Amino acid sequence: MKKLIVPKGLDRRTVLKTGAALGATAVFSPPILTYAQGETPVKIGMHDPFTGTYAAEGESERRGALMALAEVNKKGGINGRKVELVTEDEGANAGIAAQKAHKLIEQDKVNFLMGAVSSATALSVNQVAHDKGVLYMVTGGHTDPVTGTQCHWTTFRICTTTYMLAAGLAGTLYKKFGGKWYFITPDYAFGHTLQGSYAKLLKGMGGTVLGNSLSPLGTTDYSSYLIKAQQSKPDVLVLLVDGQDLVNCMKQAAQFGLTKKFPIGGGLSELEVLRALPREAKLGWWTLEWYWDQPKTPHVKEWVAAYRKAYTDGSYPSARTWFGYAGLHAIALGANKAKSLESVKVAKALEGLELPPEVKLQPNKVYFRDFDHQLMSSEFPGEIIQDGKYPNVFKVADIVPGDKIALKDTGCKLDYPA
Amino acid sequence: MELLLFNAFNGLIQGVFYALMALGLALILSLNSVINMAHGGFLVIGAYLAYTLIPYLGFWGALIVGPVLAGVIGLIVERILIRPIYKRVDPIYSLLLTFGLALIIEDMTRTIWGPQGLPLEVPDIINSPVSEVYFFITGYRLFVMGVTAAAAIGLYLLLRYTLLGIRIRAGIRDLETTAALGVNIYKLRALNFGFGCIFAGLAGVLAAGVLGLTPPMGNSLIMPSFVAIIIGGVGSLFGAVLGGLIIGLAAGVVTTYYPAASEAVIYLMMLIVLVVRPRGLFGEEGLFE
């Protein structure tokens, strides 16, 4: 799916045909010939998983980016030049992601990079982008080091950090249900940071951690962890697992009848995940990073309608769609503000930049922090509606502004070239 | 102690899944000499077809028809792609072929049904805990065990008492002699491949009830199933079932004491078994060496 020059209407098939034809041309002739007429377009390279376990999330991000692309081009593009989006599939494999980042930079000569669902790919492309001095907008990939210990001047991030995910929900859960919590945590960096953050917040509020089970990524059977959890009789069972793992875990918790015994809360949930949950597993308290149903927020309704018009497969935009949308818009905003395509200048322009209402699509102030390049977007803690039919599956309890919960000391030291 | 019992029991249930996969895989490996990397693909086919058929046939109908259709697709694939490579001496080429096939199946599944996860609704009657105390024994888990046991026993009876089964067993032991006795081994191998795919499809439908459906869902089950076969010993179907149960049990027990190692333990077990018994528990000399 390369050279997604999408004029209007985002039908995947036409894109495919154009893509194949242009791709072939690109290989057999110098790239410049493809754009013989008019000025060279500004190119944004996007890597995301369109195959494998995270394919649904990757597809959502791409759709969001394509919507933003159409809008940006309608309003005159970047510095008066047309914008193109080149997407590359990396299947959530960090090595392939780095390879594709090289391809986008060296072969397609993209001006900016964006993408990532898995944290590992975010980290590997983070490295490549910095080596090459190309601005990189991380869409997904929550692990703290991306805008923390391994931050680079080239890297900005749309999605929230693991710490913010925890902080967004912890207060709500504590107030509602009490302070004795049991955790089931995926056994990798993301999970560890998230659980650490929760434990810290919980102790700060005066609660106790009854126990924490570490489950390997890709676990299909959660029964042993659920048994331990059940024995500790917690006020809240906190599930920090993500993606398909979460579906498995929730289904099993429901089948064991645990969901009737104590409230279940969690870290991150995603609309893509909620869609696949059977009724009995549709419950508990979670954080979304964006939700389509915000009746009081301006522009959201129109945006959702635009999405539904472009994609007629019955789906609704998710937080991932918004990541892709906001990511591409942010790049365009920064470049237009800097009146330049130079990554250093655009990066400087993005620092402190506030997203306008029609892009942020949420009530609170949303901006990039200048010292770690983390976007201060909101968390949407709330409860799953058990009998809700997709897309009415979530009831947002609060919209917590990002800069109220984000850590100030992230360990990031930006390394701009001298 | 109570926790250990719980975990051990749960491990056994997980092992039932491995056993079901391993059984089909072992059938195909033993008689067709094909290392079927596409077995996970047939699992996915069975599961998605059942998902699609549930609105028309209900869960029970889909439970039967889904796997059978996977078997039929298996028959077609065998005829077109697998049969031409039987005459190759080295089974390694079957690895490349079925690996390609697995990619095609996963991609087709995603193209047809989309990349997002889909829920497979299990009837309420088998979807609640059996008792408050033993809450982890859900009706569905017992049901999975029951269906697997029935399928395994059915296979045993088939192999033991029907002409087809006797021929399959003879073919596993000595294909040349079986052919020399006038058995049409092409037909035999085709049917056997179909049986293997039915088992994969069945595993798919049952697994979907616990895990939900995604196009790559078969990938995570294929390696543990190979491990089950090796621990049991190549050529022994009973060994494959036992191997599946053993690694499930081991993973369950280890989870109690050291959860981080629950995945690694099945590989450690295979390593130990192979060091002590070079051909697994019931493997026969000369097969695939």
Added chain:
Amino acid sequence: MTRLISVGVMWIILILLPWWLPMIGGYTALGSKVLIYAIATMGLNLVLGFTGGLSFGQAAYFGLGAYGAGMTLKYLALSTPLAILIGTLVGGLAATILGPLVMRRRGIYFAMITIAIGQLFYFVMVRWNNVTGGEDGLAGFGRQDIHLGPAVIPISSSGDAFYYLVLLGFTVAVAIMWVILQSPLGHTWVAIRENRRRMEFLGIRVERYVWAAFAIAGFITAFAGTLNAMLFNFTSPQDLHWILSGNFVIMIILGGMRSFFGPLIGVIIFVVAQDYLSSVTGNWMTFIGMIFVCIVLLFPRGVLGIFNRRAEAI
């Protein structure tokens, strides 16, 4: 003579790669990756194609090399040669130490015991979070310029310079493997593949030679792993996983496991086809799958296997 000429031509093409590859729409990092994988698979092929041992866990040594190099650069010293040396030693010694477990097994049992060992290393790297970065991978290190007296080879900033380092590594590894395969040791490996029993009756302790092949392959793949870690200054547990091991085997079968340069051809087909197809179509997996199926059906001994059988056996 023909062989000499074709190898010479191949080498000239490889030297000129940074010029011609971008012109036809490629990029140098892809060339580096192909050569790195070629080193790894040609090393693996010493066991797979030449000794007849189905090693299915080779990525473990590739990944150990990668982590060895990455962790050297991150925690120990900012030196590219040292990183290569330590990574190669870590992976190679692991293969050497574990060889005795493997060497007695044959066929599918050989395959599965190598998978078992490989997966155990994989889980170690995933679990050993605070040092290896766990599932997120090891980042935060960078390859360093090489100082040769007053001269500096700027591999840290130049992808082309790094490509030439990889090409040098490829040339050295290929030369070593070629010499070994022409030696009595190489002859013995091929003979073991052809007829293990015959070799036992010549008085050869077959297992020791399988061990030697496994160990040497381990060193060579680990060496490739160190270069791979430095290619993107990143490595992750996926570099040890059985799926990568399986891909290595697939690449070798594609190109022809009985020919010396077969793995190189297989890597080119696998890596370049995936890189290209996944950019032009969302259904690239179907096309790759069909390529594999067609190669099995049309080229019974891999792509290079179509040349005469004598050449295959070296």
Added chain:
Amino acid sequence: MSVAATEEPVRTMPPAAAQAPKTPFLRMDNVSRHFGSLKAVDGVSFEMHAGEMRAVIGPNGAGKTTFFNLISGLLPPTSGQVIFEGENITEQPIVKRVAKGIIRTFQITEILPDLSVFENIRVGVETAEKLNSKPWISRSARAAVNDRVAELMKIVNLTGKANRTVGELAHGDQRVVEVAVALSGRPRLLLLDEPTAGMGDTETDHMVDLIRRLHQDQNMSILFIEHDMDIVFGIAQHITVLDQGRVLADGTPDAISNDPKVRAAYLGSIE
């Protein structure tokens, strides 16, 4: 193994032993090999002298190949002892026996089918020169190996087919290659298991001539299994007759052809 072995009446002591009082080259004391209830070799005692050309004959299932396997080390005996040049090798692995010069060929040709004649023999030579573990080789050593291969190919008359793939050669030539590989190990006792099996007349003549030359020119000790009585009585100095795992008779061709037991049990059955 069994101490009782020596108490068994040694009725098979060859007459040659009385004439030449040197230490026996190869001796087997009451050796048995059972497979479950099947007694493939059952209490065989046997002696052979250096430089001897001896044939082992017997009807199918007499235990001839098992007998060879016991000497070459492919199988351990159930009981009894195998002694080579005064040393008990009963428990020794194949590798050590080969080092002592006990080298065999197989009833079903064991060659390296995808390699050339030259390469087949070269592996044998390199093994004999103990070069196998060398990952590189000097020019002179390589030349020495190649010379030796050429010499062996000349001995077996295969020089013209040096670069042919062995798997594509005629059956007779494949067997000759196998003998050449065996010769590369400089055997002191060459065991040939049905060297002419499945061969045509010309091929058989070629092989028989080769065996005869090896014995005459190099004074090699050769023990061979053969079904073709013309060959057996044409070249063997001594013949051991096995039947149902036991030694039925043992002696010179004349003695054997006149032995009534042999005539009854074996020769008679084919005539």
